Amino acid sequence: MDNLTEKKISSTHIYEGIILDLYCDDVLLPNGNTSKREYIKHVGAACVVPVDNDGNVIIEKQFRYPFSAVLTEIPAGKLDSKKEPHLEAALRELKEETGYSAENMVYLGEYYPTCAYSDEVIHMYLATGLTQGAQKLDDDEFVGVEKVPLETLVDEIMKGNIKDGKTQTAILKAYLYLKNN
């Protein structure tokens, strides 16, 4: 696929924020012209579909500022660093945000939320063998926790009522995985 490859000429660090780190690079296109590529560098993240023994998923209600709305999401969070194993991050975020621990974790693969302008990778997991404990949120984190049957969530996704991308992908993958295993 060498006729599709773009090559970096130079890179400018535009902004270093709390969660966003923005770059603009000059690149050489496959046809010899030049262009600019703006993108975000992100540490990476993990998300979890926690399914209990009754087939319920532990989901979250969280206010998302860019949409000024409370969204339905699965537990998720950033890696502590590029080096943190994503399984550890998944178990930690599950525990902190919902209070649940999991005995079994099935890896559901990588999810690139916005490959056009961010290098973020979210690692997806299915968690089973759940044990309930206490929520332990960060200082500026406010999360409501609910239990919803997996089949109901799949219906809601098909009806367009669950909008978050990682939540749609990971729940549909968990559903198909559990049907076939």
Next chain:
Amino acid sequence: MDNLTEKKISSTHIYEGIILDLYCDDVLLPNGNTSKREYIKHVGAACVVPVDNDGNVIIEKQFRYPFSAVLTEIPAGKLDSKKEPHLEAALRELKEETGYSAENMVYLGEYYPTCAYSDEVIHMYLATGLTQGAQKLDDDEFVGVEKVPLETLVDEIMKGNIKDGKTQTAILKAYLYLKNN
């Protein structure tokens, strides 16, 4: 869910780029503390799962600079403006990037790629009744087009071999829709 809502105190426009428009707002948290929220304003986008009469999906191979890799994706593109109907954008991007026109478009709902730090909404469609024509790409766009059976793509998604988020979500939704309709 009023106990989850965050309120804007002030907003700073950090960067106006070609595809990215970055803001950092001071916000009032549900517990009365303040915090900062960094986010991108995006015009919105549309994506399409084009399925031909033999059950093949028209997919694309595109170099994605943030990953320095060629990814497998469905046809997609930005709206021309906030006001452009997303159905029009979906049909246009399908035509420009793959050359195909579609007789039937089924709406598969909204997809929020990164609700934590972007207000981008991608509208997902299933396209059938396809007619082939000529590709008509933008000047800095290089896209390879292939036909792959829908069932093969679902297998590849389940194996973790297709990473792009909108592609995973829209193909799994199209697959479940076609199974049930």
